[in-house]
Amino acid sequence: MSQRGFDLAQLRTFVAVAESGGVSAGAERVFLSQSSVSEQLKKLEERAGQPLFVRGRQGVSPTPAGERLLEHARRIIAMSEAAFDDLQGRSLDGELRIAITDYFRPHDIARILKTFSEQHPRLKLHVTVQPSALIDSSADDHASFDIGLSARLVTGQTRARGASAGAASIVVRREKLLWASCADAGTRPAAPYRLVLLPSTCQLQRFVVKLLDEHKVPYVVSHSASGVAGLQLALKAGLGISCLNESSLGGGVVACAANIGLPPLPAIEFHLLPGRPGESELVSNARDALVRLFA
Known part of the structure; x- marks a missing residue:
C-alpha cells in the first residue's frame, strides 16, 4: 500500500x-x-x-x-x-501577556499568533497592540505585560549608544523604511508634500518631521491618525504620503518612487525586550519560542 x-x-x-x-x-x-x-x-x-x-x-x-x-x-x-x-518538558502552560508594536507585520501578526497558540494549546494568551513608545516606557512595569516587542530606528546615533537602552534586547527582525502613498494616486506626489502622521509620541513620526525639516523639504500635515491601521487607511484614501516599514505596505498602499525628491530613510529593527529580574520560567521559555516565530 x-x-x-x-x-x-x-x-x-x-x-x-x-x-x-x-x-x-x-x-x-x-x-x-x-x-x-x-x-x-x-x-x-x-x-x-x-x-x-x-x-x-x-x-x-x-x-x-x-x-x-x-x-x-x-x-x-x-x-x-x-x-x-x-x-521535552517545554510545553507552555499558563497565562501570558504580550504587548506588540502596531508596526510589526500588521498583515501577518494574527496568523503568527494563531500559530503560537496552536503550538502551545495549554497557553492562555493575552495580546495588546500598542505604540512602541508606550511599550518601552512600560518595560519595567510587571503589571503591564510579560513580554514586549517594540520598534526602533537604526541610525548612527542608535549604533553609537551601544550598550545603553537596547543592548540586552533581542533583535528579531530588520526592515526597510519607505515613503508610502496610495496605489491609485495616479500622479507622483510633489512639494509641498501632504503628510499623514501619527501622534508626536511616535518616534518614527518625530524622526520623519525632523528629517524633512533638516532637508528643507516643504510639507503640510494633511491628516493625523491614531495608529498604524488608521495611517494605512488614510494613505489608501489618498490623503497624502507617510513613512512605513516594508511589512506595513500592501492593501492599496505602495512605496513611492525613489526620484520624487524625498530624503532616504534608515532601517527599522524590532526588539523583544529583555527579561526582567525574577521572571517566571514560563515567560522565559515563551520569549525563546517567540524569537523563532517572530524572525
Whole structure:
C-alpha cells in the first residue's frame, strides 16, 4: 500500500518559500541551498499531484492548491513542534501577556499568533497592540505585560549608544523604511508634500518631521491618525504620503518612487525586550519560542 501524507521537511521548505515570496529568500530561512529547496519543492508538487506555485519575474506565489496546502502545512508544523516541546518538558502552560508594536507585520501578526497558540494549546494568551513608545516606557512595569516587542530606528546615533537602552534586547527582525502613498494616486506626489502622521509620541513620526525639516523639504500635515491601521487607511484614501516599514505596505498602499525628491530613510529593527529580574520560567521559555516565530 502506498504511503499517504507529506514529508515534514518539504512542508517546512514550502512554507518558508510561500511566506518569503521567493526560492532564494526561503532557502535562507531553512538554511538550505537554492538547488536543495527547488528539489524539495519539485518532490512536494509531485506528491501533491499539481502545481503549488506560480513562478514569475517577481518571485513565486501559491496557486489555489498551494494556498490550501499552506494552511494545512502551518497546522501540521505547529502540531509537530507542540508535540516535541511537550515531550521535552517545554510545553507552555499558563497565562501570558504580550504587548506588540502596531508596526510589526500588521498583515501577518494574527496568523503568527494563531500559530503560537496552536503550538502551545495549554497557553492562555493575552495580546495588546500598542505604540512602541508606550511599550518601552512600560518595560519595567510587571503589571503591564510579560513580554514586549517594540520598534526602533537604526541610525548612527542608535549604533553609537551601544550598550545603553537596547543592548540586552533581542533583535528579531530588520526592515526597510519607505515613503508610502496610495496605489491609485495616479500622479507622483510633489512639494509641498501632504503628510499623514501619527501622534508626536511616535518616534518614527518625530524622526520623519525632523528629517524633512533638516532637508528643507516643504510639507503640510494633511491628516493625523491614531495608529498604524488608521495611517494605512488614510494613505489608501489618498490623503497624502507617510513613512512605513516594508511589512506595513500592501492593501492599496505602495512605496513611492525613489526620484520624487524625498530624503532616504534608515532601517527599522524590532526588539523583544529583555527579561526582567525574577521572571517566571514560563515567560522565559515563551520569549525563546517567540524569537523563532517572530524572525
